[in-house]
Amino acid sequence: MQPTMKDVAKLAGVSQPTVSHVINGTAPISESVVKRVNEAIEQLGYIPNATAKSAKSRKSQIIGIIVPDVGIRFYAEMVKAIEMQLRKQGIMMYLCNTLYSNQLELDYVRTLIQHHVLGVIVGYSLLEEKSRQLLKKHGIPAVSLDVDGTTHDEYRVFVDNQMLARMAVSHLYDAGARVISYCSEPMGVNVLQARYKYFRNALQEYGLEFDERWCFIAQNPYDDYNKMKMGYNIAANILLHDNIDAVFASSDEFAFGIITRLKEHGIDIPQQIQIMGCDNDPFSKLISPPLTTIWQPINKMAGIGVSMLLSLIEGKKLEETSVCLEPNIIIRESTLKLKALKADV
Amino acid sequence: MQPTMKDVAKLAGVSQPTVSHVINGTAPISESVVKRVNEAIEQLGYIPNATAKSAKSRKSQIIGIIVPDVGIRFYAEMVKAIEMQLRKQGIMMYLCNTLYSNQLELDYVRTLIQHHVLGVIVGYSLLEEKSRQLLKKHGIPAVSLDVDGTTHDEYRVFVDNQMLARMAVSHLYDAGARVISYCSEPMGVNVLQARYKYFRNALQEYGLEFDERWCFIAQNPYDDYNKMKMGYNIAANILLHDNIDAVFASSDEFAFGIITRLKEHGIDIPQQIQIMGCDNDPFSKLISPPLTTIWQPINKMAGIGVSMLLSLIEGKKLEETSVCLEPNIIIRESTLKLKALKADV
DNA sequence: CTGAAAGCGCTTACAG
DNA sequence: CTGAAAGCGCTTACAG
Secondary structure (H helix, E strand, O other), rough: OOOOHHHHHHHOOOOOOHHHHHOOOOOOOOOOHHHHHHHHHHHHHOOOOHHHHHHHHHOOOEEEEEEOOOOHHHHHHHHHHHHHHHHHHHHHHHHEOOOOOOOHHHHHEEEEEEEOOOOOEOOOOOOOHHHHHHHHHOOOOOOOOOOOOOOOOOOOOEEHHHHHHHHHHHHHHHHHOOOOEEOOOOOHHHHHHHHHHHHHHHHHOOOOOOHHHHEEEEOOOOOOOOOHHHHHHHHHHOOOOOOOOEEEEEHHHHHHHHHHHHHOOOOOOOOOOOHHHHHHOOHHHHHOOOOOOEEHHHHHHHHHHHHHHHHHHHOOOOOEEEEEEOOOOEEEEEHHOOOOOOOHH | OOOHHHHHHHHHHHHHHHHHHHOOOOOOHHHHHHHHHHHHHHOOOOOOOOHHHHHHHHHOOOOEEOOOOOOOOHHHHHHHHHHHHHHHOEEEEEEOOOOOOOOHHHHHHHHHHHOOOOEEEEEOOOOOOHHHHHHHHHOOOOOEOOOOOOOOOEEEEEEEEEHHHHHHHHHHHHOOOOOOOEEEEOOOOHHHHHHHHHHHHHHHOOOOOOOOOHHEEEOOOOOOOOHHHHHHHHHHHHOOOOOOOOEEOOOOHHHHHHHHHHHOEEEEOOOOEEEEEOOOOOHHOOOOOOOEEEEEHHHHHHHHHHHHHHHHHHHOOOOOOOEOOOOEOOOOOHHHOOOOOOHHO
């Protein structure tokens, strides 16, 4: 059986609370006792029981992280960045993949509450109002990442998607595009809905017409969320419209699928259709043609989010409850200026 | 404050142990009491305290998963597959990224023990013997995934890397290659060392000469484990040897970097150099030229691993403590037969 | 079927 | 500086 504090106390010839004090530094203990206790710990290979500690102190050293799918690179990066920062604090992390399902999200929120996590980081805007309520009711602070800035998330760090959409439209406009298609993976998280909305607004700012006929949103397959495949499938719609000058895809991986299909049909990118994505996936600069994309500061977002959460856990009031970060456009060959503006032809 | 069992008991007019029995089904309780208790639970929004439960029952509902880096797609896939299966069992998952560091691994193992996890899944062969000992000492079952079959991991599910290396060499040989370079990311996990070793053996089987002069192993940068970048850098060495017919890269992402650099130098793939990778990364079929690679059954590996762990947790003896899975070669254009065998020129 | 009692391994006032 | 005591929220024999 694993040794307990009692065993350590016995071997060191002190009381069990004294061992607790030595380990946690919660009382001034004489050097000689500290030494005896540490020796006993060493000898027994004693490892404190974090579970019992949490039960008594009513505080765990765990936070929950909820993302749609760690299999998606964007979220994998986010999770990694969060984990690396939490580790420094000695905090463990429960990983929860909700697969864009309201029910799974709610189940996970319940479970996190059961486990008395210190706080939660959510990689999107919670789908269920009930999830939010439960966390609030149980006094568990939550910070949302990568949401749309207009939502009701109390604490959040996000990328300015209005700016992001403007960057995209502005760039494509300058590159000569007048009919711009928006292609999105399923809009299972609110930031994707926002991106679409801001895209429409941006078109207007540039005096371009928005037309649903050349905006295509993929259906959520749930069982197999493969962005490339979804992009490949959606591209069939693009092929039906020969007036489309450019495509703004909701993510790079989705764009990869689109590019693949268009190339199969002999379409010249960018001369016939310009394409850009979003996320600056590592592969975006390797695909042919290299993909124009918009970089989002995932690490910074995660870093600020964790800092905010840690402050909230300590009961501090935050100066900023909502932090907005700027994206950056990375221009590559997939949106090189058309040789001649179609409008002039 | 969050309601406890006591509060529920009070409201329902029963004792606290009775509430426990209703919730856990650990005793036959009359329908009327069950109803009253459930109503009280509903009314108070009571959520059981898993922490206290673990403290008392000395059993958590948590397993730990240790991988080098969830930012690497291979591990992200693995983690996702594991999580999806555990969720069905109502088990939570601590995610630990060890970044190929012995110290971080050991720290995490200690922390997992502190938290009294039911078991651990390790996505490689533990680096520290001490990690293994600690887990054993504390009676925590561990299943290793993606290891080399000749190691001392007691329970493991792995891909036959001898077969994998043979497939690669055999294919390249058939495609006309006689001088084959092996290029590897840092061999921070034992399966990569094994892959290299089996590659050498396979060369011998085909009567080919192994020569370290055209085998290149990247250094571990630790702070920024970017496979593509490492592949790009290592490719400088390939350029120095004009006798190399083909390159077998330890992973697709690593191969992407190599391909990028070779193409920059005007090298025709596969006519001048054939390249193949490993993992069947989703991009491997999009890159130009599409990359020949070897698919590994990650989902199956994770699935069997989790099943094994769950059995061990239940105290069952396993029929198979070591499961070996077969890889599959996927042939694409990056290793098309050379027009003429170099040997004939 | 239900409850009183003991206890999981620990923390935290409090007394000395 | 150190220990006796109470208690965290729960489970688990045991008695009735």
